[in-house]
Amino acid sequence: MGEEKQIPNLYEWAGGEATFQNLTATFYGKVLDDPLLRPLFIGMAQEHPKRVAWCLSEVFGGPKNYTEQRGGHRHLLEEHLHRHLSEQQRARWVSLLMETADEIGMPADPEFRAAFVSYIEWGSRIALSVSQPGVEIGEDLDPMPSWDWIVKPSVE
Numbered sequence: 001m002g003e004e005k006q007i008p009n010l011y012e013w014a015g016g017e018a019t020f021q022n023l024t025a026t027f028y029g030k031v032l033d034d035p036l037l038r039p040l041f042i043g044m045a046q047e048h049p050k051r052v053a054w055c056l057s058e059v060f061g062g063p064k065n066y067t068e069q070r071g072g073h074r075h076l077l078e079e080h081l082h083r084h085l086s087e088q089q090r091a092r093w094v095s096l097l098m099e100t101a102d103e104i105g106m107p108a109d110p111e112f113r114a115a116f117v118s119y120i121e122w123g124s125r126i127a128l129s130v131s132q133p134g135v136e137i138g139e140d141l142d143p144m145p146s147w148d149w150i151v152k153p154s155v156e
Ligand code: HEM
Pocket: 040, 041, 043, 044, 045, 048, 051, 052, 055, 056, 070, 075, 076, 079, 080, 083, 085, 089, 090, 093, 094, 119, 120, 121, 122, 123, 124, 127, 128
């Protein structure tokens, strides 16, 4: 009847929770071997990779575990306050994450990667900016960001 096939959301396209958990578990292993990033993460909570996976899952259309269990966008921003991240550290964080996405075989199609890298660029620049000296978080806070396809893939 000419019905259009539904396009999965980005979370589903990526492979769901297991993919994001694999991504962050692998990524934070690499981070600890990186001279620029190691000092920032050496004391991270054991649960940090799991929580970042919740956060990414939620942004890309998965369950709202980060909001329900960690306090959502406010908590995400608070975690970066006063960390005085550098642009060099941010850029390394992004490039290592992308390297890890390839390594664990995340979808490499142009449509998925365009949307994925777009949030990672945006989110990492927000983290960098709130981490600068003197920044405080106001009362008015948006809910967790929610990312969608930029260019839609074709599904047969
Ligand atoms: C899209 C970009 C990013 C996302 C989604 C993200 C996500 C998170 C989350 C969810 C937490 C807190 C986990 C919790 O609730 O306990 C966190 C903490 C943290 N983030 Fe980020 N982050 C991003 C970018 C960055 C960047 C670029 C850096 C540094 C280069 C960074 C450094 C840190 C550090 C040092 C912590 C505290 C870790 C600990 O000691 O437990 N983040 N991040």
